[in-house]
Amino acid sequence: MGELHVLNHPLIQHKLTLLRDKRTGTKEFREIVGEIASLMCYEATRDLSTRAVTVETPIGMANTQVLDENVTVVPILRAGLGMVDPIIDLIPNAKVGHIGLFRDPDTHEPVKYYCKMPDDIASGKVIIVDPMLATGGSAAAAISFIKEYGCKSITLMDIIAAPEGIKVVKDNHPDVDIYVAAVDEKLNENAYIVPGLGDAGDRIFGTK
Ligand code: PRP
Ligand code: URA
Numbered sequence: 357m358g359e360l361h362v363l364n365h366p367l368i369q370h371k372l373t374l375l376r377d378k379r380t381g382t383k384e385f386r387e388i389v390g391e392i393a394s395l396m397c398y399e400a401t402r403d404l405s406t407r408a409v410t411v412e413t414p415i416g417m418a419n420t421q422v423l424d425e426n427v428t429v430v431p432i433l434r435a436g437l438g439m440v441d442p443i444i445d446l447i448p449n450a451k452v453g454h455i456g457l458f459r460d461p462d463t464h465e466p467v468k469y470y471c472k473m474p475d476d477i478a479s480g481k482v483i484i485v486d487p488m489l490a491t492g493g494s495a496a497a498a499i500s501f502i503k504e505y506g507c508k509s510i511t512l513m514d515i516i517a518a519p520e521g522i523k524v525v526k527d528n529h530p531d532v533d534i535y536v537a538a539v540d541e542k543l544n545e546n547a548y549i550v551p552g553l554g555d556a557g558d559r560i561f562g563t564k
Contacts, residue, residue: 362538
């Protein structure tokens with residue numbers, strides 16, 4: 357059974373305040389998205405398997421651990437791209453799969469336009485990343501799609517979530533763990549998160 361983890365660590369909350377501020381410019385916004393992604397990754401990878409190894413230190417032999425689980429990070433394009441590099445910097449040998457989805461501006465339904473996954477994606481843990489979980493349509497569609505590859509261990513990581521989106525993901529994919537930095541109040545009439553941070557993709561890439 358998946359669980360909802362709200363990561364209200366002071367460092368994450370401080371950085372989230374800067375992200376929400378409409379005066380924060382593109383470069384700083386992108387950097388902070390990356391920093392929050394690193395901090396969230398630390399929590400979301402607590403259950404990764406390790407195996408025992410021995411290494412020789414300058415003083416003696418140390419019995420220690422190394423990671424022993426394949427990890428694929430899957431950004432939902434486009435905004436999810438802003439979270440990838442800091443995560444793969446932390447996880448040696450992590451692979452990256454891409455899913456391109458955009459929300460139809462009228463129906464708010466996700467439309468898929470790109471997909472490329474590693475061949476061995478089903479052999480390990482998948483971490484789907486996207487800064488925003490609004491209606492939950494994009495995340496639920498991405499998870500369904502990844503399950504078609506036979507993946508059993510799927511984690512969803514979003515920076516800000518609306519209660520509506522959390523419910524959609526939980527109802528459709530009760531097995532998936534969800535990590536968020538904040539659960540906001542609601543969606544507005546355009547299915548934007550209130551108060552949220554605006555359009556994450558536009559703020560990361562400077563397209564508006
Ligand atoms: C945003 C966001 C999510 C999606 C969330 O992407 O990055 O992928 O909306 O909304 P939902 O939960 O209602 O599906 P958008 O469609 O704006 O595309 P972009 O990343 O290319 O800007
Ligand atoms: N996508 C965004 O980028 N922001 C929202 O508030 C909702 C969807």
